[in-house]
Amino acid sequence: MNASIIINELKFKAIRSSGAGGQHVNKVSSKIELSFDVMASEGLTDEEKLRLSQKLSSRLTKTGILLMQCGDSRSQHRNKEFVIKRFLDVIKANLHVPKKRKATKPSKAAIKKRLESKQKQAIKKVNRRKPPL
Numbered sequence: 857m858n859a860s861i862i863i864n865e866l867k868f869k870a871i872r873s874s875g876a877g878g879q880h881v882n883k884v885s886s887k888i889e890l891s892f893d894v895m896a897s898e899g900l901t902d903e904e905k906l907r908l909s910q911k912l913s914s915r916l917t918k919t920g921i922l923l924m925q926c927g928d929s930r931s932q933h934r935n936k937e938f939v940i941k942r943f944l945d946v947i948k949a950n951l952h953v954p955k956k957r958k959a960t961k962p963s964k965a966a967i968k969k970r971l972e973s974k975q976k977q978a979i980k981k982v983n984r985r986k987p988p989l
Contacts, residue, residue: 857951859944861899866943867891868936873927880930887927888935890943895920904951911950922946 873887894900894908894916909920916922924946926939962970 857904857947858899862892862897862944862947863940865892865897865899866940870932871925873930873935884932886930886932886935887925888932888939890922890924890926890939892922892924892943893920894922907953908947908950912946 867890869889869891870885871887871889872885873881894912895905897905900908909916912922922943924939924943926935926942928938929935
């Protein structure tokens with residue numbers, strides 16, 4: 857993944873935001889909408905494109921475009937920074953390939969220790985019983 861190429865491929869659109877701002881909110885477009893075409897990206901390899909399209913299938917449009925919005929701040933520039941940061945976090949998180957788990961067996965010492973503690977517990981319980989008459 858080449859972040860600088862991907863950031864250059866992003867498309868931004870300013871739209872009217874809801875929320876705090878009073879009369880100001882009705883005349884300023886401070887909310888930012890980011891769009892990113894996953895399959896047309898040159899900053900991703902083919903495997904990365906395939907992985908992202910599978911992992912982000914619920915967030916992609918039918919044409920394969922990822923849309924994200926940010927209207928947290930009253931500032932358009934700050935919203936743009938926030939949405940870029942969120943976008944990069946989403947991309948990195950979904951490109952992460954978890955390590956394969958190796959099946960392991962407990963060591964002989966661990967098995968022996970477990971059995972000894974079970975035996976010790978069993979003897980303790982037997983000694984608590986009432987003696988037969």
